[in-house]
Structures are given as structure tokens and as C-alpha cells.
Amino acid sequence: MFHNLAQLIRYRGLIESLVARELKARYRGSVLGFFWSFINPLLLLLVYSFVFEFVLPNRSPEKPYALFLFCGLLPWTWFSSSVLEASGVLISSGNLIKKVLFPAEVLPIVTVLSNMVHFLFGLPILVGFLIYYRRPLELPEILWFPVVLLTQLILTTGMALIVSALTVHFRDLKDILGNLMTFWFFATPIIYPMTGVEKGSLQHTLLNLNPFTHLAISYQELLFYPGNPPGPFGHWRGLVILLFASIGLFLVGYFLFDRLRDSFAEEV
Amino acid sequence: MLAIEASGVTKVYRRFSNRRQFATLKSALLKGTLLRDLHPNETFAAVRNVSFAVPQGSTYGIIGRNGSGKSTMLKLVAGITKPTEGSVRVEGRISALIELGAGFHPEISGRENVFINGIMLGLSKREITKRFDEIVEFAEVKDFIDAPVKTYSSGMYMRLGFAVAINVDPDVLLIDEVLAVGDEAFTHKCLDKFAEFRRRGKTILLVTHSLNLVEKFCDDVLWLDSGRIRGEGDPRRVVSAYITDVAKTEEKNLAALDARTRERVDHAAPTSAGAAIEAAGDAIEPPANMFMASEGRWGSREVEIVDVRILGEDGAAKQVCQSGEAASIQMTVRAHMKVEDVVFGVGVFNADGVCCYGTNTDIEELEIAEFSGEQTVTFRIKSLDLVEGTYKIDVAAHRVDGYPYDYHRLLYSFRVKSHTKDVGIYRPPHTWEFTAGISVKDIRERK
Numbered sequence: 145m146f147h148n149l150a151q152l153i154r155y156r157g158l159i160e161s162l163v164a165r166e167l168k169a170r171y172r173g174s175v176l177g178f179f180w181s182f183i184n185p186l187l188l189l190l191v192y193s194f195v196f197e198f199v200l201p202n203r204s205p206e207k208p209y210a211l212f213l214f215c216g217l218l219p220w221t222w223f224s225s226s227v228l229e230a231s232g233v234l235i236s237s238g239n240l241i242k243k244v245l246f247p248a249e250v251l252p253i254v255t256v257l258s259n260m261v262h263f264l265f266g267l268p269i270l271v272g273f274l275i276y277y278r279r280p281l282e283l284p285e286i287l288w289f290p291v292v293l294l295t296q297l298i299l300t301t302g303m304a305l306i307v308s309a310l311t312v313h314f315r316d317l318k319d320i321l322g323n324l325m326t327f328w329f330f331a332t333p334i335i336y337p338m339t340g341v342e343k344g345s346l347q348h349t350l351l352n353l354n355p356f357t358h359l360a361i362s363y364q365e366l367l368f369y370p371g372n373p374p375g376p377f378g379h380w381r382g383l384v385i386l387l388f389a390s391i392g393l394f395l396v397g398y399f400l401f402d403r404l405r406d407s408f409a410e411e412v
Numbered sequence: 413m414l415a416i417e418a419s420g421v422t423k424v425y426r427r428f429s430n431r432r433q434f435a436t437l438k439s440a441l442l443k444g445t446l447l448r449d450l451h452p453n454e455t456f457a458a459v460r461n462v463s464f465a466v467p468q469g470s471t472y473g474i475i476g477r478n479g480s481g482k483s484t485m486l487k488l489v490a491g492i493t494k495p496t497e498g499s500v501r502v503e504g505r506i507s508a509l510i511e512l513g514a515g516f517h518p519e520i521s522g523r524e525n526v527f528i529n530g531i532m533l534g535l536s537k538r539e540i541t542k543r544f545d546e547i548v549e550f551a552e553v554k555d556f557i558d559a560p561v562k563t564y565s566s567g568m569y570m571r572l573g574f575a576v577a578i579n580v581d582p583d584v585l586l587i588d589e590v591l592a593v594g595d596e597a598f599t600h601k602c603l604d605k606f607a608e609f610r611r612r613g614k615t616i617l618l619v620t621h622s623l624n625l626v627e628k629f630c631d632d633v634l635w636l637d638s639g640r641i642r643g644e645g646d647p648r649r650v651v652s653a654y655i656t657d658v659a660k661t662e663e664k665n666l667a668a669l670d671a672r673t674r675e676r677v678d679h680a681a682p683t684s685a686g687a688a689i690e691a692a693g694d695a696i697e698p699p700a701n702m703f704m705a706s707e708g709r710w711g712s713r714e715v716e717i718v719d720v721r722i723l724g725e726d727g728a729a730k731q732v733c734q735s736g737e738a739a740s741i742q743m744t745v746r747a748h749m750k751v752e753d754v755v756f757g758v759g760v761f762n763a764d765g766v767c768c769y770g771t772n773t774d775i776e777e778l779e780i781a782e783f784s785g786e787q788t789v790t791f792r793i794k795s796l797d798l799v800e801g802t803y804k805i806d807v808a809a810h811r812v813d814g815y816p817y818d819y820h821r822l823l824y825s826f827r828v829k830s831h832t833k834d835v836g837i838y839r840p841p842h843t844w845e846f847t848a849g850i851s852v853k854d855i856r857e858r859k
Contacts, residue, residue: 158531165528169519172560243511245491246532409493410425 166258185266216334216360222263224325226256230304231311231318238412252304282370288377292362299390305397309404358382415615416466420498423459458484460639469613473630481639482619504583513573518562551575659732666731708821715809715817719744735830741791759806800830
């Protein structure tokens with residue numbers, strides 16, 4: 145397993161070019177092409193702003209609510225699209241696995257990375273709006289941002305490896321997963337703030353067990369409430385614990401993937 | 413030094429029953445059969461205990477019928493699947509031409525696909541840049557290299573895939589029946605490329621149905637049959653053993669086919685014949701246009717053709733004959749009453765239904781004076797001068813005026829094999845002669 149894991153570094157050129165291909169292929173043929181990566185989150189943010197300002201004025205204390213929502217939604221989209229796409233990636237690339245000597249783990253990793261690039265393209269839009277609403281980022285705090293990013297990357301990759309390997313054997317997983325991710329979304333403080341959940345209640349404990357809760361809180365704290373509470377990044381303990389848990393999940397995921405690897409060429 | 417060494421390789425594929433096919437993760441979890449369902453309840457060995465060694469620099473062929481495990485063996489050598497038992501060891505960089513352009517993405521251009529495909533096959537970006545022009549030129553897609561691959565014709569797609577794979581500059585090249593991708597000229601180019609590989613001392617493993625190619629190119633041949641080794645070694649010897657075996661199977665298939673046709677006709681015959689006899693006390697009428705008629709049997713059966721055999725030179729019954737050999741059509745006939753007016757006839761038809769030859773005893777002015785009981789009639793052909801193909805036979809016993817006793821229409825078939833790929837129907841025994849100014853070399857001997 146660790147031997148294979150070390151091999152991954154050798155495939156970085158392949159991963160790089162496959163991510164580039166994925167991104168190119170996605171917008172090939174459309175007029176605006178690559179700009180869609182910027183326009184999509186912008187339009188999404190505008191739609192949410194419109195809905196929550198005029199259609200369903202929100203009573204939540206987070207103002208502007210659409211911006212709060214967006215801070216959690218953008219990383220969530222990265223996470224959920226990666227996991228959902230990963231569930232089908234081995235099957236749809238069956239040709240590669242069956243006919244070419246090809247390191248299969250590259251495929252879910254490429255899925256996660258290309259979705260990460262979309263997420264990164266969405267960030268300037270978010271930052272632009274933060275500046276528009278006069279919510280400047282705090283310098284010492286924002287240094288935590290790469291750690292949040294890294295944690296999410298490892299967590300997502302671990303999930304993607306597990307899901308992609310299992311779906312080869314259980315095709316139904318793909319359909320279950322869609323609903324599971326919707327449930328997971330509502331079980332994460334993205335559309336509601338964690339502060340609204342009563343501390344010590346059962347919901348609070350359960351939410352705390354959800355790994356994405358800590359990511360969402362971290363993003364919100366860094367982007368939406370900079371300097372509130374004042375001082376350094378308040379959720380760092382939760383984040384660091386999650387980082388180690390994510391590394392664990394990644395190793396478990398990679399182990400599972402490695403064990404099932406030989407069956408892929410026969411089952412896809 | 414060995415480039416490929418397979419020892420005791422067995423590959424077992426798992427087959428799941430229908431029950432498993434519809435089982436789902438949910439039901440597996442609910443019933444607690446998750447682990448059990450992951451185990452196959454039926455297995456199928458695609459390759460069984462196969463060992464072979466390919467020395468470096470040699471060209472090794474694998475032949476065998478469809479489903480004999482050739483491609484599985486190639487995938488095992490390529491490392492795409494792992495053997496269930498035994499081991500495969502390969503020295504050096506492998507490039508597998510199993511499915512051409514397998515990694516192409518339809519939406520992006522040929523240029524980008526060449527790069528990505530090359531990286532997938534283990535080249536670095538720099539190496540591809542260096543060979544890019546060569547690849548494009550080889551694939552003959554220069555004008556379309558910046559167009560998305562989805563707009564390519566299937567031939568262009570395959571050619572580009574081939575060009576990339578062959579330019580990986582492998583030490584061991586695995587080829588699975590991919591030469592059929594291009595036109596004649598491209599095939600020649602591929603063959604030249606293989607020849608160049610051989611000259612440079614690279615190892616080639618070739619899976620193919622083209623026995624010609626095997627005889628021409630390979631140093632050694634492995635013949636697989638249902639996953640087991642049936643023969644190995646000198647191409648000419650193995651290929652000819654293989655051809656004999658294929659002929660045997662063909663014979664079996666032809667016999668089975670004929671038996672089925674006859675059964676069908678016999679099942680249909682009694683009722684209609686009975687009805688016809690009841691109605692007029694006469695035989696069933698032959699079809700209006702005899703040459704258009706398909707398989708069938710008709711006649712009054714006063715004389716019955718009980719059995720028909722095709723005999724080879726040695727007098728043994730067979731259904732696959734070599735062109736130019738002697739052969740006979742032998743029928744066992746039985747007269748249910750004493751008959752004085754009888755003609756025996758034979759007709760040979762090719763697959764298009766063209767009558768290649770037809771004759772009968774009346775045409776050849778043989779008058780059969782009397783005939784009773786069970787007898788044998790043999791139509792002996794000195795030399796079966798037909799081109800390669802499958803032929804069907806009509807046999808008949810009838811009166812001089814055409815009234816049929818027993819007419820078997822296209823109920824028997826045989827196959828003619830030939831080394832020469834000439835065309836037409838009939839091959840007159842012939843030779844070529846040249847005056848001294850034309851120098852001629854018989855290249856058949858070269859193989």
C-alpha cells in the first residue's frame with residue numbers, strides 16, 4: 145500500500161494533465177468557455193441574494209444572509225460534487241482500467257482536484273462580495289485558510305477513494321449517495337448558523353460529529369465573521385482534530401481502494 | 413535473456429448467478445450477506461496453467477479460437493489483470509496495443525489527446541514533444557490534429573491511438589488484433605514498424621487470427637484452446653496443427669447444421685407427402701422453379717435415398733476437403749419395389765446458390781435396367797477443382813421423365829479449403845509459363 149502511495153508522486157504529471165483536460169473539456173464548445181467557472185458561482189450568489197432579500201426575507205441574524213450561505217455553500221459544492229462524481233468515475237472510465245495499464249486511483253483524485261479548481265475560481269467572487277459588504281479579511285486569521293483547504297482536500301479525497309471503489313461492486317451506491325448528500329447538506333450548519341443550535345443539546349452533539357460541520361464553521365469564521373469573536377481563529381482545535389481524522393480517513397480509503405484494485409478490471 | 417516469462421498462470425474469472433446480479437448493497441446489508449455476496453458462486457477459468465517464455469528480441473504469437481484465452485493472456489502480461497495463480501514477469505517498458513485510443517477524450521483536440529495519452533502510457537511531456545511530428549505523420553491526421561477527437565472518423569481515431577502507442581518506444585510490445593484498423597497502406601506501414609521493432613531487438617507478443625502474419629513474423633507460436641496450451645513452438649508446425657483442428661470443428665459444425673436441416677425437412681415431409689399421396693396417389697410436385705427452391709425433400713419414395721456421404725481421397729467420410737483432392741458423393745439407395753425407370757442425379761451449389769455442376773445418369777447416357785433392394789451409388793470426382801468456400805449438394809432419384817422418387821435439395825454441405833486465394837467457382841487445373849525474358853520467383857517457398 146505504501147509503495148503504491150509513493151508511486152502516486154510519479155503520476156503527478158498525469159494527474160496534472162488530466163485535471164487540465166477535465167477543465168478544458170467541461171467548457172469546450174461553450175461561448176464563454178472558462179469564464180463559466182467564475183460566472184456560475186456569481187449567478188448562484190445573485191440568485192440567493194435575490195431570494196433571501198426579497199422573496200423570503202430571512203430573520204436570521206446573519207446579514208447579509210446570502211453571503212453567509214455562500215461561505216458554506218461554495219466549499220460544500222466542491223465536496224459533494226467530488227464525492228458524487230467519484231462514485232461513477234471508475235465505471236465511466238472503464239475503458240482505461242480494462243485496456244490500459246493505468247493507476248486507477250488517479251481517476252477519483254482528478255475528480256477531487258478539478259472540483260477544487262472550480263472552488264478556487266469561485267473564491268474571488270466571494271471575496272469581491274465580502275469587500276463590497278465591507279467585511280475585510282483579518283490578516284493573522286486568514287493564514288489558517290490554507291489549513292482549512294488542505295483538510296478539506298484530504299477529507300474529500302479519502303471519501304472519493306472509498307466511494308469510487310465501493311461503487312464498482314455496489315452500483316446502487318451511486319443513487320443512494322445523491323440522497324445521502326442532500327441529507328448531509330442539511331445536517332451541516334450551512335444554511336443555518338451553528339450558533340443558532342442550542343449548546344449541549346442532542347442536535348449540537350450530532351452536528352459536532354459531522355466532519356463537514358467543522359469545515360463549514362471554519363470557512364464562516366474566517367470569511368464571514370473575521371475578528372468576531374476578536375482575536376485568533378477560534379475553531380482551530382476542531383479543525384486540527386479534523387485534519388488528523390481526515391488523514392486517517394484518507395489512509396483507510398486508500399487501503400480499501402488498494403485492496404479492491406485488482407477487481408476493478410473485471411468488474412467495471 | 414527472457415523478456416516475458418509466464419509460469420503456471422491461471423486466471424479465474426468470477427461469474428455471479430442472476431441472484432447476485434440483482435442484489436444490492438442495501439439488500440446485502442439487510443440480509444447480512446454482504447461478505448458472502450462478494451464471493452463468487454461460479455468461477456470460470458479463462459487461462460489454465462499456462463507457462464511460456466519469450467526470449468528478448470523475439471516475436472511470439474498467440475493463436476487460438478475465439479474465447480480461448482488469448483486476450484486474457486495478453487492482459488495478464490500487460491499487468492492489467494493479475495493472475496489467480498502463477499506469475500508473469502516482464503522485463504522492460506511495456507506498451508499494450510489492446511484497444512487503440514482507449515484514453516482519448518472526445519471533446520478535446522487530437523493534439524492534447526496525444527499528450528495525455530502519451531503521459532498515460534508512460535512518456536514524459538518532453539519525450540512527446542520530441543516525437544509529436546512523427547506521431548502525427550504516422551497517423552496521417554495532420555490536417556485534423558487541432559480538431560476535437562469526436563469529429564474524427566473511426567479510422568483516424570484508431571490510427572492516432574496506434575501511432576501514440578507505437579511511439580512509446582517500449583521494450584516489449586503487446587499487440588491484440590489491431591492490424592485491422594486501417595486500409596491496406598496503413599496496415600503495411602504498421603507491419604514495417606513491427607519489422608523495425610524486430611530489427612532493433614525489441615520483443616513483440618502478438619495475438620492474432622491472421623495465421624499468415626504468424627507464419628511470416630513469429631519466431632514461436634503458442635496455441636491456446638479453452639485456456640490451455642495445445643501446442644507451442646515452430647510457427648509452421650503449430651499453425652498447421654491448428655488449421656487441422658479448426659477443419660475438424662468446422663466439419664462437426666457442418667454435420668450438425670446438415671443434421672438440423674434434414675430433421676426440419678423430415679419433420680415437414682411425412683404430412684405433406686401423405687396428403688399428396690392420399691389425394692392423387694401421386695408424388696408431391698417439385699417446386700415450380702427448382703433452382704430457386706431452398707432446402708427440402710420431395711418425391712414419391714418408391715426409391716428412397718437413405719443416406720448420403722461425402723468421402724475423401726481415402727474413402728473416409730468427411731466434410732472439409734482440400735481443393736484439388738479426389739472426393740466422392742456416395743448415396744445409399746433403397747427400392748421399395750422393383751423399378752426399371754430410374755435416374756440418379758447430383759448437383760453442386762455454392763453459397764450464392766449458383767449451380768457449379770449438375771449431372772445425372774440419364775444425361776450421361778447410362779440406362780439403369782433394373783434395381784431392387786438396398787444399393788450404393790457413388791459419384792466419384794477425380795479432382796475437386798473448386799475454389800475455397802462452402803458448397804451444398806442436391807441428390808436425386810427420379811424417372812427419366814422427371815417424376816421424382818426422392819429429391820434431396822441442398823441437404824448436404826461440404827467445405828473446400830485452399831491455400832490459394834483465387835476467386836470464382838471453378839479452378840481449372842493450370843500452370844503459368846513465361847518466356848525467358850520474365851524472371852519469376854515462387855515466393856510460396858519463402859515461408
